[in-house]
Amino acid sequence: MMASSSSSIQQQQTQNNSSGSEADPQQIMDLRKRKRMQSNRESARRSRLRKQKHLDDLTAQVIELKAQNTKILSAINATTQLYLDMEAENSVFRAQFGELSNRLQSLNDIVNCLSITNNNGVRTATNSESDDQESFESFDLDFGDGFSMNSWGFSFANYPIMATQDAFMC
The missing domain is CATH 1.20.5 (Single alpha-helices involved in coiled-coils or other helix-helix interfaces)
Known part of the structure; x- marks a missing residue:
């Protein structure tokens, strides 16, 4: 559509230019x-x-x-x-x-x-007893079922110790 309208405009321009002064001002303005x-x-x-x-x-x-x-x-x-x-x-x-x-x-x-x-006259632990206790602790065995056994064969429960503070008043 654009090509056809552009070509028609160009044709009109050519016709107007060829006629020279014959084109009236209204046609030029329309163009x-x-x-x-x-x-x-x-x-x-x-x-x-x-x-x-x-x-x-x-x-x-x-x-x-x-x-x-x-x-x-x-x-x-x-x-x-x-x-x-x-x-x-x-x-x-x-x-x-x-x-x-x-x-x-x-x-x-x-x-x-x-x-x-x-x-x-309360008995206190001596240094040798403390050393014995440390070595004693190193031989404890834990069976994983809540009970443990130390190296002397004594078993004891491995459960939390529950005591009130006044139970061991010193």
Whole structure:
């Protein structure tokens, strides 16, 4: 369509130029008006194409950003789940640490109570007895079923020691 209208405009220009002064000013203005309209149509068509390309580019960008957003959200969810798992595990470890600290403190209190020297004639452990106790501890066997056996063949339960603080008043 564009080629045919351009050729018809060119033919009219050729006819006008060949006739020379015979062309009236109205025909020249009409010809210029048609050229301008044709140029405006072409410019509008190019503008529509640019707008369509821009819209297509933006649509593709939206799709890409949505895909990236989905990836980021899944990574955040996975990281959050790992964080919650670690936090739960840390809570368990803190509770175990507190329990073991309390047990250690109780056992240390018992050892201190047994080894304190005071004016009432309470027996204290000597250095050789402490050495014997350390070597005695190195021969303990743990059977994994809640019972342990030391090197002298005495078995004892491997369960937590529960005692109140005033049970070993020193």
